[in-house]
Amino acid sequence: xxxxxxxxxxxxxxxxxxxxxxxxxxxxxxxxxxxxxxxxxxxxxxxxxxxxxxxxxxxxxxxxxxxxxxxxxxxxxxxxxxxxxxxxxxxxxxxxxxxxxxxxxxxxxxxxxxxxxxxxxxxxxxxxxxxxxxxxxxxxxxxxxxxxxxxxxxxxxxxxxxxxxxxxxxxxxxxxxxxxxxxxxxxxxxxxxxxxxxxxxxxxxxxxxxxxxxxxxxxxxxxxxxxxxxxxxxxxxxxxxxxxxxxxxxxxxxxxxxxxxxxxxxxxxxxxxxxxxxxxxxxxxxxxxxxxxxxxxxxxxxxxxxxxxxxxxxxxxxxxxxxxxxxxxxxxxxxxxxxxxxxxxxxxxxxxxxxxxxxxxxxxxxxxxxxxxxxxxxxxxxxxxxxxxxxxxxxxxxxxxxxxxxxxxxxxxxxxxxxxxxxxxxxxxxxxxxxxxxxxxxxxxxxxxxxxxx
Amino acid sequence: xxxxxxxxxxxxxxxxxxxxxxxxxxxxxxxxxxxxxxxxxxxxxxxxxxxxxxxxxxxxxxxxxxxxxxxxxxxxxxxxxxxxxxxxxxxxxxxxxxxxxxxxxxxxxxxxxxxxxxxxxxxxxxxxxxxxxxxxxxxxxxxxxxxxxxxxxxxxxxxxxxxxxxxxxxxxxxxxxxxxxxxxxxxxxxxxxxxxxxxxxxxxxxxxxxxxxxxxxxxxxxxxxxxxxxxxxxxxxxxxxxxxxxxxxxxxxxxxxxxxxxxxxxxxxxxxxxxxxxxxxxxxxxxxxxxxxxxxxxxxxxxxxxxxxxxxxxxxxxxxxxxxxxxxxxxxxxxxxxxxxxxxxxxxxxxxxxxxxxxxxxxxxxxxxxxxxxxxxxxxxxxxxxxxxxxxxxxxxxxxxxxxxxxxxxxxxxxxxxxxxxxxxxxxxxxxxxxxxxxxxxxxxxxxxxxxxx
Numbered sequence: 076x077x078x079x080x081x082x083x084x085x086x087x088x089x090x091x092x093x094x095x096x097x098x099x100x101x102x103x104x105x106x107x108x109x110x111x112x113x114x115x116x117x118x119x120x121x122x123x124x125x126x127x128x129x130x131x132x133x134x135x136x137x138x139x140x141x142x143x144x145x146x147x148x149x150x151x152x153x154x155x156x157x158x159x160x161x162x163x164x165x166x167x168x169x170x171x172x173x174x175x176x177x178x179x180x181x182x183x184x185x186x187x188x189x190x191x192x193x194x195x196x197x198x199x200x201x202x203x204x205x206x207x208x209x210x211x212x213x214x215x216x217x218x219x220x221x222x223x224x225x226x227x228x229x230x231x232x233x234x235x236x237x238x239x240x241x242x243x244x245x246x247x248x249x250x251x252x253x254x255x256x257x258x259x260x261x262x263x264x265x266x267x268x269x270x271x272x273x274x275x276x277x278x279x280x281x282x283x284x285x286x287x288x289x290x291x292x293x294x295x296x297x298x299x300x301x302x303x304x305x306x307x308x309x310x311x312x313x314x315x316x317x318x319x320x321x322x323x324x325x326x327x328x329x330x331x332x333x334x335x336x337x338x339x340x341x342x343x344x345x346x347x348x349x350x351x352x353x354x355x356x357x358x359x360x361x362x363x364x365x366x367x368x369x370x371x372x373x374x375x376x377x378x379x380x381x382x383x384x385x386x387x388x389x390x391x392x393x394x395x396x397x398x399x400x401x402x403x404x405x406x407x408x409x410x411x412x413x414x415x416x417x418x419x420x421x422x423x424x425x426x427x428x429x430x431x432x433x434x435x436x437x438x439x440x441x442x443x444x445x446x447x448x449x450x451x452x453x454x455x456x457x458x459x460x461x462x463x464x465x466x467x468x469x470x471x472x473x474x475x476x477x478x479x480x481x482x483x484x485x486x487x488x489x490x491x492x493x494x495x496x497x498x499x500x501x502x503x504x505x506x507x508x509x510x511x512x513x514x515x516x517x518x519x520x521x522x523x524x525x526x527x528x529x
Numbered sequence: 530x531x532x533x534x535x536x537x538x539x540x541x542x543x544x545x546x547x548x549x550x551x552x553x554x555x556x557x558x559x560x561x562x563x564x565x566x567x568x569x570x571x572x573x574x575x576x577x578x579x580x581x582x583x584x585x586x587x588x589x590x591x592x593x594x595x596x597x598x599x600x601x602x603x604x605x606x607x608x609x610x611x612x613x614x615x616x617x618x619x620x621x622x623x624x625x626x627x628x629x630x631x632x633x634x635x636x637x638x639x640x641x642x643x644x645x646x647x648x649x650x651x652x653x654x655x656x657x658x659x660x661x662x663x664x665x666x667x668x669x670x671x672x673x674x675x676x677x678x679x680x681x682x683x684x685x686x687x688x689x690x691x692x693x694x695x696x697x698x699x700x701x702x703x704x705x706x707x708x709x710x711x712x713x714x715x716x717x718x719x720x721x722x723x724x725x726x727x728x729x730x731x732x733x734x735x736x737x738x739x740x741x742x743x744x745x746x747x748x749x750x751x752x753x754x755x756x757x758x759x760x761x762x763x764x765x766x767x768x769x770x771x772x773x774x775x776x777x778x779x780x781x782x783x784x785x786x787x788x789x790x791x792x793x794x795x796x797x798x799x800x801x802x803x804x805x806x807x808x809x810x811x812x813x814x815x816x817x818x819x820x821x822x823x824x825x826x827x828x829x830x831x832x833x834x835x836x837x838x839x840x841x842x843x844x845x846x847x848x849x850x851x852x853x854x855x856x857x858x859x860x861x862x863x864x865x866x867x868x869x870x871x872x873x874x875x876x877x878x879x880x881x882x883x884x885x886x887x888x889x890x891x892x893x894x895x896x897x898x899x900x901x902x903x904x905x906x907x908x909x910x911x912x913x914x915x916x917x918x919x920x921x922x923x924x925x926x927x928x929x930x931x932x933x934x935x936x937x938x939x940x941x942x943x944x945x946x947x948x949x950x951x952x953x954x955x956x957x958x959x960x961x962x963x964x965x966x967x968x969x970x971x972x973x974x975x976x977x978x979x980x981x982x983x
Contacts (some may be wrong), residue, residue, distance in 0.1 A: 080580050080860045083626050087574030088639055090646070091653070094569045106551060110918040112895045112925035115548045117673050120574065120628075120658060126534050141597040143624050143955030145662040149614040160603040170597050172537050185542055192544070192944045192969040196928055199545070204574060218573050231928030240915065305594065355911060361828065379649040385813040406534045439564045453687065461694065464564040471566035474650055474685030488648045
């Protein structure tokens with residue numbers, strides 16, 4: 076007997092109803108990407124290993140799925156490494172391709188390879204799966220979609236303004252009141268300068284981020300335990316009561332970072348974005364300054380974004396991004412500043428599910444089912460099926476002339492809203508009966524009126 | 530210096546304009562899949578190796594991309610196999626996952642695993658990439674999209690009728706006059722019976738297929754050389770002048786296969802489909818019987834489809850499919866008949882390109898570009914950008930206040946149809962100038978009229 080099949084660990088099938096929901100999110104995001112002037116690209120699922128390896132740190136490298144070379148792959152291995160069963164070294168000898176780990180590095184490769192054909196600034200979006208050999212666990216998969224929009228080739232802060240508006244446009248359309256948190260790498264550098272401890276910046280922000288939970292004293296205690304001096308902490312005292320409006324926060328930051336040129340530059344950048352957004356207005360989102368925000372610290376050089384779901388949802392960030400001044404430098408193309416954001420699709424789906432925000436129209440059913448009463452009736456039905464389909468309706472005829480009860484059961488199971496029957500009487504009369512499955516109401520129509528009844 | 534990056538052999542990047550073209554085809558196909566009541570599913574990119582291996586024959590197995598296990602994979606290998614450098618045996622020990630080779634086997638797995646949740650008959654479509662370790666060559670890639678629609682759980686011939694209509698609907702929409710060729714596995718079995726040589730059926734059809742090129746005598750010579758007897762050839766003499774209408778062909782087949790019960794069953798099935806389609810009519814496609822059609826002979830059990838591009842295009846088939854009575858049997862679920870078709874997306878793209886059938890609207894540009902004259906003007910512009918985007922237009926503002934000549938050059942390079950400028954005068958007057966980049970014509974409007982000018 077055939078073995079019962081399984082699905083690979085950490086991967087998922089998507090059923091029609093699950094896909095309908097995902098596509099609702101994808102389509103909404105895509106629509107706004109396009110009105111904001113972003114263009115789609117797609118890159119291959121696998122890249123030459125050398126393109127990916129060494130770009131994500133040791134931990135990242137370890138999580139990259141490697142593809143085994145075809146044919147007699149052991150033939151070309153180093154004898155010594157093989158005898159020593161050195162998996163790490165042998166891996167590079169028997170595998171020259173790897174599944175993409177994110178969309179950023181392939182995008183950088185794309186830009187460098189196509190730099191002569193691209194008109195800069197280049198605004199691209201990309202929605203494709205990525206793969207990571209992570210330990211699968213609740214909500215963490217080995218295959219998942221990333222959804223990125225980036226601009227490369229401009230340092231203008233209008234890009235940052237646009238990304239705030241883009242988040243607002245998408246989440247307003249999805250009816251989710253998100254908070255867009257912003258920070259700037261230069262502000263963080265300024266804080267490090269002021270506290271005189273560049274190397275303790277991460278400890279500092281991690282501790283500060285706990286203000287809500289452990290209070291000012293708790294945070295200060297943690298900072299001291301990490302080797303940050305009392306004197307340094309005093310210098311950034313304003314951060315412990317860092318509430319108020321964005322304008323108030325900007326003013327506090329300006330005072331606090333008065334001695335740091337870099338820090339002031341960061342405040343100026345952030346102020347431009349915040350003030351412009353203030354003038355232009357947002358629809359549903361709230362924009363707020365959060366100096367504890369430090370995503371991918373070593374990567375970003377300017378603005379840092381993060382999107383938080385509404386408070387009632389207990390979930391991490393559902394989007395984020397920032398500016399990185401040297402995206403394509405890893406492949407030898409210097410001086411192309413980039414800024415980009417991503418949408419966390421799986422988490423956005425969780426938010427919409429929990430808030431019950433998927434529209435009713437997002438389902439896996441059809442508009443009309445025709446009941447099959449035999450060859451002649453089916454032929455008459457099929458003429459109407461054809462007309463409805465051409466008009467854009469989703470229509471099906473039950474394929475066999477099974478017992479009507481069975482066919483109606485099928486319609487119910489699939490939640491079909493309307494069922495049309497053509498029996499021998501209707502065949503003679505050139506009519507059909509349409510039953511509203513919700514109300515049970517049914518009515519006879521002339522076949523020539525088929526396109527007018529819905 | 531960073532190494533110049535490359536792309537993995539046999540894979541492709543898709544630029545915005547290439548994607549716009551591909552999406553035009555995808556969207557057209559999807560639209561009709563949906564009106565025909567098909568529902569999308571998606572399966573993971575990789576499967577457990579045991580799900581895929583042994584399903585595609587030895588040649589297929591060889592072309593499956595295997596994913597290297599993570600971590601210390603050599604640790605679990607058989608010492609003897611490793612010493613012998615037996616790549617074939619070691620492969621199964623260091624790799625337990627593989628990239629999907631087609632969409633059919635994953636679909637069968639999906640149906641078997643979800644059989645209790647699926648309402649049969651189940652009509653699904655699936656458009657996803659597949660991977661094959663083929664030697665890359667002109668038009669053959671290691672990563673390419675497959676696009677399949679199948680129905681599982683019904684033996685009704687109405688499904689076959691629908692698939693002919695579906696091909697017609699899609700290719701009519703794409704404006705391509707295709708020929709849909711049909712055959713039936715049972716007719717081929719009948720022919721084998723009649724010529725008394727079941728094992729020579731493939732030789733027979735391959736030879737017959739050359740009729741146009743090498744003529745009747747050439748074909749007969751080839752058949753004889755393959756060991757098909759003169760007597761057998763005489764029995765199927767009608768096939769050598771097998772032209773005429775479909776009705777005439779059906780009648781000839783009926784006579785020729787009079788002694789074969791299976792053959793007659795095949796003629797009856799084909800006749801139902803042909804006659805029903807005749808009654809219902811096709812839009813742009815031509816349906817024709819082709820008894821040389823034998824795609825995947827061992828796989829199909831009933832109808833066989835193939836779609837040929839218009840004669841002026843020198844290209845193989847651009848679609849095909851058929852009925853297989855035991856799709857899910859490989860995973861232990863018996864008696865689920867299936868029938869399905871696929872669309873050859875890469876080849877369809879070639880056809881549309883060669884016949885110049887991509888609509889003009891399929892491009893990678895935006896609707897309007899705003900010129901950036903500095904901070905104040907940019908802010909005024911952005912208010913209009915926002916309104917246009919909300920109304921669904923694709924709009925951009927040049928991010929920097931670069932020289933106008935440079936910004937207009939950018940607009941030209943990207944083929945932007947309209948450019949809007951707000952200079953200091955317009956800022957004062959609360960107006961903007963809109964320039965038609967095709968005609969050069971430009972006109973001043975009030976900002977409040979922004980949504981009325983396109």
